[in-house]
Structures are given as structure tokens and as C-alpha cells.
Amino acid sequence: MLSQDINKAFRNRLNQGGAILMPGAANALAARVIADLGFEALYISGAGVTNTYLGMPDHGFISLPQLVDHTMAIRNTTDLPILVDADTGFGNAVNVHHTVRMLEAAGASAIQLEDQVNPKKCGHFTGKEVVDLDEARSRIKAAADARQDENFLIVARTDARATRGFNEAIDRAAAFIEDGADITFVEAPQSVAEMKDIPARLPQAPQLLNLVVGGKTPILDLAELDTAGFSLVLYANVALQGALMGMQTALGQLKEQGRMDEDGPVAGFALRQASVNKAHYDALEEKYSTKN
Structure with missing residues (x-):
């Protein structure tokens, strides 16, 4: 699917209303899993x-070049909006x-x-600073x-809650x-009241809420956030945190026991190949084989 078609469909979906649950992908494999799960x-x-x-x-x-490379790799794996x-x-x-x-x-x-100063910090770290409003x-x-593309969307984030208060x-x-x-x-609201106040006070545009496991913002159910008026509910690093826990578990067992097979805490060989769409490339190899 062409990027312009994906962008238009994404804008239309946002205009329809209803909160979109959006996980983060740190690499193309995570993007494939996200797409496969619907x-x-x-x-x-x-x-x-x-x-x-x-x-x-x-x-x-x-x-920027590293981020561009990751974006290209992920776009090559999925037609989901990114x-x-x-x-x-x-x-x-200018940059x-x-x-x-x-x-x-x-x-x-x-x-x-x-609107943080450069270099920035994670929105749920302490010690953040924001630039003056004119620069932002x-x-x-x-x-x-x-x-x-007119349907390419600009998402503007402010980290001012941490240093200049919720109202600013x-x-x-x-x-x-x-x-x-x-x-x-509005990054890192620190109470349920603040969270629900965001879409109420900013009805001019859709609102994104970032839920960080272990972060500063309370975790609420998607249905409650939908009712509050959020359009995008982001879990930026659940896939990463889940993968990290999985690596710790599997590698810890390997270190302790000195062996690992498919009965261990790992994805099986078949699931691994399915997750990277190996069957598609096998079909391409057969289609273009000079041995046929």
C-alpha cells in the first residue's frame, strides 16, 4: 500500500473517533508482531x-539517519500507520x-x-527542561x-508539566x-484528574496519552480513556520490556542449566520463522528460481 493511502486511512480512522491502542516498536521484528496481533x-x-x-x-x-533507517525497515514490514x-x-x-x-x-x-531542550531526556525521567515557547x-x-502529504500528521508533545506546571x-x-x-x-500527567482534564481542555484536536509501565502517569483501562476523550493511547515500550524480561528469563535458564530446547521459555523455531514471514520469501525463491 502506498504511504499516502496509509496516511489518509489513518486520518480518517482518527476522525471516526474511539481510542486507538498503539504499542511501540523498537525494531522491525516487533512491528511484525504488532501487525500480526491486529x-x-x-x-x-x-x-x-x-x-x-x-x-x-x-x-x-x-x-536522524539511524531513525530514518529504522523507519524504512519497519515500513518494509507492515502497512500499519507509523x-x-x-x-x-x-x-x-530548520533541522x-x-x-x-x-x-x-x-x-x-x-x-x-x-519542546524539551536538546539533548532531551525520557519524559518520565527527572531533570527535564523545556525551551521557551517561541522556540517550541x-x-x-x-x-x-x-x-x-496533507494527511501526514504532526504530533506536538509538551514536557512542561514537569517543570512549569500542568496549566502551562x-x-x-x-x-x-x-x-x-x-x-x-501532554507528557507525564501525574494524576487521574489531570489525565481526564487534558481532552476536556483541548477539544480542538485529538489527544495522545502515553502510559509508561513504571512511569509517572497512572494506568487506566482503554475503555475509561476512550470515554475521557483520548484518541491515541500509547504504550511505547511494552514490547521492549516484555522482550527484556523474556531474554532475562531464557538466558538465565540457559546459564543455570547449560542447555535450552523448545520446551524452554523461548518461541519455537516455527513461530520464529512465521514471525518473519519466511513462507513469503520461500514462495519468491520458488517463483524466480532458474531451476524450474
Whole structure:
């Protein structure tokens, strides 16, 4: 499916209403699993890519070329809409313009930009700082101007809740909507009351809520968040955290017992091959074989 068709379908789905449960993928294998399980959209987590690809914390270490490569690989595996976490846009407004062009060309359906200083930190870490509002707004204006497809979505995130209070975070999100953001994202609300206040005070655009397992925001059921008015409910790194737990369990058993077979805490060989669509490539090999 062409990216423009995916983007249009994603915008139409958002316009229909009803919260979309969106997991994060740190790599193409996770994206395949997400698609196979029937989710409607996926998120490329900057934290997830940094953790899995570099083995480092979410302190702004990922580069634009690395993020573009991951986006291209994931787009090659699925027709799901892809929202890409582009952190602060890798520089000033001019850099943001370039970032949008690169990620849209790589197959993203939407891009997320935030108002932290560069280099940023995970939204649920302490010690975050945000830039002045004028600079933050310039990023969103540049992103809106840069997109080639009118259905490519701009998601504007604010981390101001942590340093300047909840009300300023809401005010920033409202300003970003004026600047061309299609969706806004108030990061790390710290109570159920704050969570439910976000869509009530920002009815001008769809709202994204990020639920981090072990983070600062309370975990609520999808149905309750749908009723509250959220359009996207993000679990950015559940796949990563599940994989990490699985690796710890399987490798711990291997170290302890000195052997591992399919009766262990691992996916079987057949499931592994099915998860990477090996049958499709076997069929291609047969189709193009010179031995036929």
C-alpha cells in the first residue's frame, strides 16, 4: 500500500473517533508482531530504538539517519500507520524541517516533536527542561510547512508539566494546535484528574496519552480513556520490556542449566520463522528460481 493511502486511512480512522491502542516498536521484528496481533497503528519509540540499538538510556543519543533507517525497515514490514518519535527534531526549526522531509520519505505516517531542550531526556525521567515557547512553536510551524502529504500528521508533545506546571502544559498544547499540530500530547500527567482534564481542555484536536509501565502517569483501562476523550493511547515500550524480561528469563535458564530446547521459555523455531514471514520469501525463491 502506498504511504499516502496509509496516511489518509489513518486520518480518517482518527476522525471516526474511539481510542486507538498503539504499542511501540523498537525494531522491525516487533512491528511484525504488532501487525500480526491486529493492532491498528504502531509507534517507533526513540527510547526503544536507543535502548535496543545502542544499549543506552533515552538521553537523546539516537541520530536522524539511524531513525530514518529504522523507519524504512519497519515500513518494509507492515502497512500499519507509523508514528515516529523524532524527539526535539535534531536541532532548530530548520533541522526540524529536514527531519520531517526525511521521515515522511522513509514511510512515516506521522511525526512526534517535543519542546524539551536538546539533548532531551525520557519524559518520565527527572531533570527535564523545556525551551521557551517561541522556540517550541517554531518547531511545530516548521514541521507543518515541511510535510508533502496533507494527511501526514504532526504530533506536538509538551514536557512542561514537569517543570512549569500542568496549566502551562495545556497552554502550550493549545498554541501548538494554532501552529499546525494535528494531535497534541501532554507528557507525564501525574494524576487521574489531570489525565481526564487534558481532552476536556483541548477539544480542538485529538489527544495522545502515553502510559509508561513504571512511569509517572497512572494506568487506566482503554475503555475509561476512550470515554475521557483520548484518541491515541500509547504504550511505547511494552514490547521492549516484555522482550527484556523474556531474554532475562531464557538466558538465565540457559546459564543455570547449560542447555535450552523448545520446551524452554523461548518461541519455537516455527513461530520464529512465521514471525518473519519466511513462507513469503520461500514462495519468491520458488517463483524466480532458474531451476524450474
